[in-house]
Amino acid sequence: MPAPIRGKDLKNIKRIEYEPQNNAVTLSVIVDGNAKAYEMEGITNLKIGKTFNVERREILKTCNKGIRNIINVTGVLENQDFSGAAGGILFGIEQCFRNVSYCLGSDYFAQKLRLEDAVQSSDLVITGEGRLDNTACGKAPSVVMDIAKKNRVPLWFVCGQVSKEIADSLKEGIINDSQSIVLKNMGISKLFTCQTYYNQHPVEGGYEQQIKTYREKTPRILKDLFIRGFE
Template identity: 25%
Template sequence: MNRRPTIVIAPDSFKGTATATQAAELLAEGVREVLPDADITLAPMADGGEGSSEIFHGQTITLPTTDAAGRLVEASYTFDAASGTAYIDVAAASGLPAVASQPVPTTGDTYGTGVLIADAVSRDATRVMLGLGGSATTDGGSGILTALGAVLRDRAGYALPKGGADLINLDNVDIAELNIRAAAVEWILLTDVSSPATGPTGSAAVFGPQKGATPAEVMRLDASLAHLCSVLGVDGTLPGMGAAGGVAIGITWLSTLIHGSAEHIHILPGAPLIARATGVEELIPTADLVITGEGRLDSQSFTGKVVGTLHALTAAAGTPLAVAAGIIEGSLPDDLLAVELEPGVGVEKQLRSAGREIAQRMISTLQG
């Protein structure tokens, strides 16, 4: 090598096997075996799904709460006291892995996420950045509202059962016990999809089956979210309203109720914001190579995910991009170097091996 190559390693998490930080470290170990003098910057990434909270700096707060099925669990979030910002993943308390063996598509709720939000506000958080990916629920954020003191009632005045299916019976929301401080925070909702709340591309239709919903349950959930939007006066057609089972519906209503407008709620694609906030975007133009990774690389990887975001940024900067992925499916852009992880071995060996292979295959490019 004529000079030390500059390499940015910015993977997403490999769900259930390696966090983004762990993946970055392991890929770097593999790269260094081939390019020991490389100037490597580790820049773990996320897209608003699982692992987004830990990307940000602050104190890790862990407390008892409930999962999507209502069972007692522990969940964590990141709190930056200096900026008054809480970074919370919906997946931390209300994620799919915890209920994967017994899905709760119609009764699962986001109450546990609301507990985390209330705790953050008790620590004087004035801004909540909520990662919306990976939820097990389609409840329109009603569980969060309940945890913050709202009571969703039917026409007879009874509180609705938890979950999304019974939202079709919503008549009004009782706010007598509402946590006003929590409702008044600045909300930043990070999405990894641009789906609207309802319809053929909406939350229930696209993601309901992944959460265990039958066709009949999908129809019921879709109708329930449409009714929720109607009663709360929320425009469910906006991009991102369908993320995390429609969580943005409830939070949009909540913030608008307190402030009189939706100016204090921001629904944004997660991966671009995280790339900007963590400095990855600034690093790319000066890098010789960017390496990322995720569990599955396919066409959906280029619709709001980490890989698609980094591909757009590297293409604009003229920087090569390599991807290590557990599974690779479908056609990929010609300018993308993709390496599939070796099957049948541990994730540590897989990622180190992928780092080595990427470095070996990119040596000629880096020398140029």
């Protein structure tokens, strides 16, 4: 059994061969975002854990070399829709199948679950994710935000961290749209984040100890923020 291809191997690929019978297959692919290939460096950087900070630059350099090479080998355009989504799914799947269509998982499930009907009958919508940064790249929270904004329903966003442009507005763990034009443009009425607390109270210890502390403290921090949010 051949060894699996890993990220560091991408720069060494010379060509990709596929079986002709796959032309008869029609494939519908649901992806988690609409990032393009040229945006993959930023996304990869976010996924490198703190334990690899020393090697971070080398990891990014290796990944970028591989991405540039696979773009040349496959002919997939770096600004092609979905080319950077799901770890660069187009680079592999389009070499195996010729009749492929793509759609955002967030759009698919929003329609399947009739999400807009639920939002229209709500007084408040709450959504969130681990970090508010490239959320607008077709991820599920962005669809929730768009629907809430369209129907003028107040939306609260909960997250652990925020991007720098939003962090500049941070003074406490709660920001409203009158304090941040970025939030207003995204349709977020109020943002709740643990980042301020952890900036003021750094978590010490090794990686496992830090994760344990985050898991223990974060629910209590968010609970306190929510109580304040309803005041």
